[in-house]
Amino acid sequence: MKYAVLIVAFTAIIATALLSVNTEEPPATIHQHEIEEADIEMVATRQDTMPEEDYPFKKTEAEWKEILTSKEYRILRERGTELPYVNEYDDNKREGIYVCGGCGQKLYSSEHKYDSGTGWPSFWKPLADSLLGEREDNSFFMTRIEIVCSNCGGHLGHVFDDGPQPTGLRYCMNSAAMDFIPKDEVSADE
Numbered sequence: 500m501k502y503a504v505l506i507v508a509f510t511a512i513i514a515t516a517l518l519s520v521n522t523e524e525p526p527a528t529i530h531q532h533e534i535e536e537a538d539i540e541m542v543a544t545r546q547d548t549m550p551e552e553d554y555p556f557k558k559t560e561a562e563w564k565e566i567l568t569s570k571e572y573r574i575l576r577e578r579g580t581e582l583p584y585v586n587e588y589d590d591n592k593r594e595g596i597y598v599c600g601g602c603g604q605k606l607y608s609s610e611h612k613y614d615s616g617t618g619w620p621s622f623w624k625p626l627a628d629s630l631l632g633e634r635e636d637n638s639f640f641m642t643r644i645e646i647v648c649s650n651c652g653g654h655l656g657h658v659f660d661d662g663p664q665p666t667g668l669r670y671c672m673n674s675a676a677m678d679f680i681p682k683d684e685v686s687a688d689e
Contacts, residue, residue: 556602556651574675575601575653583618586674594682601653622670623662
């Protein structure tokens with residue numbers, strides 16, 4: 500599994516380099532200690548299988564750009580992937596719930612989070628299956644199942660069948676696609 504993580508990270512670096520090629524200026528020399536997480540995120544361009552108007556929570560791309568940071572936009576709207584081990588929620592051990600960073604829909608409980616060793620926050624089940632949508636993702640020379648928010652269509656991550664029991668699933672999510680609400684801030688009706 501660690502090799503798969505390294506391959507994805509390497510692919511992210513290559514994809515970012517290819518996407519940021521500027522023919523007008525030569526690339527600057529970058530030292531490892533100068534690289535920031537936001538500078539190395541990969542952005543995969545994929546075809547939506549579900550038109551935007553089919554999601555209950557609707558925004559124009561201009562509206563999304565106004566309410567999301569550039570990092571959140573790359574992940575949620577352009578289906579990017581953040582690097583492993585350097586994201587906000589991989590090591591988060593607090594109790595609470597994770598909600599969609601685009602629309603606030605509840606997605607996962609900390610009770611279902613586990614350390615998958617992949618460097619991304621991983622869950623063995625969502626709060627309810629109806630909160631997520633699935634799409635086939637054939638990018639980067641592999642076939643995966645992409646997970647999206649069923650309310651706004653935002654890209655959250657992917658699901659794999661190498662998780663723990665009882666489901667055997669690993670919902671491997673991007674921290675930038677979610678917000679965390681600590682248990683003491685979750686209202687009683689949630």
